[in-house]
Amino acid sequence: MKAVYQLTRPALLWQLLMVVAVLLPHSLRLPWWLPLMTFGALGWRLWVYLGRTSFPHWSVKFMMAVTAGIGVIMSIGRGNGPELAVALLFAGFSLKLLEIYKRRDALVLIYVAYFLAATELLFGQSLLHALYVALVLVLITAALNSVYQSERHPDFWRPLRASIRLVLPALPLMVVLFVVVPRIGPIWYAPLAQGEARTGLSDTLSPGDVSRLTGSSEVAFRVQFDNGRPPPPSSRYWRGLTYDRFDGRRWEAEKDRSLFQSPDSESGTLLRYNITQEPSGQPWVYALDYPVSAPWPLRMQANQTLRAPAKIRQRVDFALASRLSSDSFQPLTAAQRERYLVLPERGNERARALALSWRAEDASTESLVARALALYGREFSYTLTPERLGDDSIDDFLFDTQEGFCGHFASSLTFLLRAAGVPTRIVGGYLGGEWNPYENYLVVRQFEAHAWTEVWHQGRGWVRVDPTAAVAPERIEQSAEQLLSSQPGFLSDTPLSPVRFGHISWINTLRMRTDALNFVWHRWVLSYQLRQNDLLQKLLGEVTLWKLALGLLIPFSLVLGWVALGLLRQRRPKTKDPVDAALLRLSGRFESRGLGRKPGEPVGRYAQRIALARPDLAPIIGTVARLYEQLRYAEGGEPRIQKAYLAAVRACVRQL
C-alpha cells in the first residue's frame, strides 16, 4: 500500500474543476462512454478523498486502461488521427485521476490538461472557443497554483486570484510573441477530418438545385477590396464553375485539365481583392467576372475559373484580381467549340425545333439571344417553388410550366442556343453580396447562389447573358434577400437567421457588427500568418533579426517592469485585527523616541522597558500590557476587554 498524498481540499477541488472544464467542450466529440468514465473517476477520487473507499488496486487500473484504450480505438477508428489522439489522452487523463498520490501525479494531470485545452482549438476557432479556452487556462493555472499553495492556509479562492494575477500580465506578452514570432509551415502532413455535407454549389446542376441554397443564410465567402469600395450590384457576378455537359436532365461540370491561356494584351481596369472563403467541401474558388490570374496554389482552368488543389475544408484566404470588362479574348479551339455545342442525341424535341426555326430566320448570335430573352420576358415568371418537371425537362419548362428560377432559365437558354449552333455554357456562382460598413467588406451568403449563361460571340469572345434578368431584373439590381423574402422557401433551413429580421434596424446593426467582428477575428488572428509580413514591415520597416529581437524585448521589459512594480509595491490590507493594529500604532509613536517594539519582543517586556524609560507612562502602559495579555491568553469577556484595551492605548498615545 502506497502512502497517500492528500491534496488539500481546495487543491483537489481545483483539479476536479479543471478536469470538468477541459472535458466539457470535447465531450460531444468523444465516444459517449468516455466522459461517463471520466465522471466515474472523478466520483471515485472524491470518494477516496472523503475516506469512504480506497484507491483501486493496480490490476483494476490496468484492466480499465486496456479496456478504455481498445474501446477508443474501436469506436473512433484509426483514420482520424487527431480525434483518436485526443480521445486516448482523455482516457489516460481520467484514469490518472485515480492515481494522484504525490504532487508529481497532480502535475502530470495539470500539464496534460493544458495540452488538451489547446487541442480544443483544432476543432473550433471561433471567438467564443478562444474565450472559453482562455477561461480554461485560468482554471488550470489556478489548479497548478493550488498544488503549491501553503498547506497551512488552504483556501479555495486564493489560487483563482493568484492565477488571474499571473495570466493577466501574461496576455500582453502573449500578444507580443504572437505578433513577432515567425510562422513556419507544417512539419508533417496531418489532415484534420472536418464536418462534411457543407451547403454550397455542387458539380451537377439540375434545375431545382439552386432553390435548395436559398434556404440557407450561411456565409459562402467574404471579400475585401483593395480600393475599399465594392463594385456596383450589377457587376457582382462571382464565378465558381461552368456546367458543360447535359445528359437530358442534369448539367455536369466536366473536369478540364487544360489551363487558361491568357490573351497577349489586356485592357480594362484591374480590381484587386481578398476573398475569404468558408469551407465548402469543393475545390472551386469564387472570383469576380473575370479573374486574370491564379495565385499559388490555385489553377486557372480553361473556362477561366479558379480551382484549389484540394477540397476546401477550412476557411482560406486568396488575394485575387479581376477585370470587370475586357475586350481581349483567346479564340475557341475546335475541341472547345465541340464541347460547348454538344447536346444529348434525343429528347426535348420541341425546344430543338424552336431553336432551329429561330436560326432559320436569323442565324446571328445577337438575334438568337435577343429572341430567347424576349420569350422569357413575355411569358415567364420567377418563383422559388416551381412545379415539377417531367422527363423532357426543357420542353416542360419552356412550353408548359413557364415558371422557375435561375437554374431553369440558364439551362433552357443554354439548350436553345446550343441547339441553334451557338457555343454556350452555364456558369454557377453567386450574384450579389451585402456590404458591411463596419469593416468594409462584402458578405456573400448561400441564398445568393445563382446560375447564368455565357455565350460565345464571334469577335467578342464569351459574353455573359443572364436570362433571369429578363424575367426578374430586380434580382440583379436589388439584394437577393429583398427579392426572395416574399418567397415561401426562403431561409427555410435557418428560420431564426438574423438576416430574416433585416428590417429591424438594431438587429441588423448587431448582425453586421457581429459579422464584422468575426471577419476581423479571422483576418487578424486565425489567418495571421498571411498578414504577418505586411504588419511587421509596417511596424518595423525592413524586418531584420535584430529588429525582431528588439520588438520582442522592449514590450517584454515594459510589461515585466510593470508587473514587478505592482508586485514589489503591492500592499496587503492593513492588519485586520484591531488589537494588533493598536499595538502597531503605539509602537510607531514610540519609535521616534528610540522605544519601538523590537521584533518578537513580548508585550509584557516591552511595557517594562517603556516604564523604565518613561516612569510617567508606567501605569497606563502597564494597563495596556495587562489587557493585551488578557485578550490574547484568557477566555471570555473579550468585547469588553478589547474596548478597555483600545481606550488604554488611546490614553497612552495622548499622554505621550
Add this chain to the structure above:
Amino acid sequence: MSERWSRRLGARARRWALGRHAPARSLTLTQKRIFIFPTKAGLWFLFAALVILLLGINYENNLVYAVSFVLLSLFVVSILHTYSNLAGLTITALSAKPCLVGENAEFELLLRAGRRRNYEALQLSWVDQTPVSCDLIDDSERRVRLYAQAVERGWWRPGALLIETLYPLGLLRAWTWLETDLQALAYPRPIEGGLLPQGLGSGERGSVASGRGSEDFAGLETYQQGMSPRHIAWKQLAAGQGLHAKQFVDHADEQLWLDWSFWPELDTEQRLSRLCYWALKLARQPVQYGLRLPGGEIPPGRGGRHRHQVLRALALHGRAAP
C-alpha cells in the same frame, strides 16, 4: 554518482553564496541574495509549451500558437512572482535552546514581511535537515522554530540556513542561503555507567523537609481554585471521591559531589559524558549536587538553573569561551 556530483556542486555554490555576506542577526532579502532557477517541473512545463507549439505549427493553427505563447509568458511572469515571494523578507535570529549532543536543538527565527506583503509556502531548513514550511498571509510577522542536530559539545552553529520557495506555480525555485549568528550550547552526550563512589546514586535521603514542593508525592488535599490542574488527582476524582489535589514536597537533601577524579580510567570526553549522565540523574532526584572540575567547582544546589550551570560547565570544559 550524479547525486554525489550535484551535492558537491551544491555545496560549492552554497559556500560561494555565503562567502559574499557576513553572518548577521537580522537581514532583509534583496536581489543580491536571492537566486532563482527553473525546477524540473518548470522544464517539463516548457516542454509542454513546446509540444503545444508543435501542434500549432503542424496544423497552422494560430490559436494553438497563442496557447503555447500564454504558457511561455506565464513562465516568464512567474519568475517575478517567485522572486517577489522572497524579496523584502526580513529574517531575524531570535534564540537557540541548549540540547544534548545527538539531540535536536531548537532555534527560533522571526520572519517579517517587507512592506506588508504576503509570503506564501516558504521552506526553511538548515543544511541537510528536514525543512519547515511557513507563510506570512495577512500577518506581518511570524516566529518559526527550526531544529538541528548537535554533533559536538560546546557552542556550535547549525550551519547555513536555506530559505526557498516554489510558489506560485512550482516552475521556478527561488532560494537564499544565510549564515545566522545563532549558536546553541550542546551538552555532552550522557553515557550511562559507573557508580558514584559513595554509593549514593540510589538516593538515600534525609528527613522530610518542610515546605511545599513539586518533587515527591506527599498526600492529597482538597482542590482549590488557582491550584495547578496538573496536580488534580484524577484517580480519586474518577472514584467519586471529589476533587482533590496531590500534595508534593521537596526534601531537604543530602549534598553530593560529582568529581572529575571519580573515573580516572576514562578519557576526557568519556568522563564528561559520564558526569553528564550522573548530573542528569541526580537532577531528577531529591538531592543537592555540586560539580568539581579541574578548572573550578560549582557548589551543590538544585533546580533548573543549577542544572544548566552544571551541564554548561561540562559542555564548555576545555573549550575557549565563544
